[in-house]
Amino acid sequence: MPELPEVEVLRRSLEPRLLGRRIERVQVLSPALREPLDRRALGRLAGRRVTRLRRRAKYLLIDVEGDSTLIIHLGMSGRLTVVPHAAPVERHEHVAFHLAGRGGKGRLRLVDPRRFGLAFALPTGRLATDRHFAHLGIEPLGDELTSRYFKQAARGRRGPIKSFLMDAKIVVGVGNIYASEAMWQARVHPRRSVARVSMATWQRLRDAVRGVLGQAIEQGGTTLNDFTDGEGNAGYFQVSLAAYGREGEPCARCGRSLRRLVQGGRSTYYCPGCQR
DNA sequence: CGTAGACCCTGCGCGC
């Protein structure tokens, strides 16, 4: 479900609703996620106030007092929302953080039908070396992402540009939707080998990745099915998608019919006319 | 070492 823009939109929407509020109680309703929920570790968050919300790659990081961090990953189908204290438990609600403080009682809940998501707690200082984060590449919206970085990272690699863009060891946050969008924007064919990308094209790809992710954040993310921010609002970047999910529709740039192909078991959408 | 494919799981829309 969520790529970097959706997690960032979620972070921004939750920030005013969580900052300074206290987690009164942690309720694990259904521990079966990608990694089983650890009742004891999550329970230790109880009694602490939220001090900061951050994002790394597609992970949401909720820092609390006492140098602990709650880490949430939404997988494909996760939804994290603040609901009224008395809201009925939803199907596939895995964990609920009962909140007190400004705004009265409430609950932050993680609902995840497909169970590819994660929720765990760590001492804040241990994040960088934790196995979930240790091997992640650079953030795409920071200063480090340059055409030179891309070129350097591609040295000695084979394989298609799409896999490269989606490889979190290179650059994080680019998932299946925004990979198609960035390649369309940069006019690069998804099967193009990374060994055959010129510096000018690396520059176009770099600009396209940043541009697409940035615009998607501004527009509240992409809601294809069920993405919402922390208040339950859908995004509207889906109306701006140029390629993803548009097989058979005319390319907005050249008019050719957009096509779908499968790479690594996942759909890629592209224009056979203007992507080379 | 890098890369390709299988796999984890539920739900939805489609064609029959």
Added chain:
DNA sequence: TGCGCGCAGGGTCTAC
């Protein structure tokens, strides 16, 4: 109406 199939925004592990 019911059923089977393909597909879905993530990441990790195994086999080459």
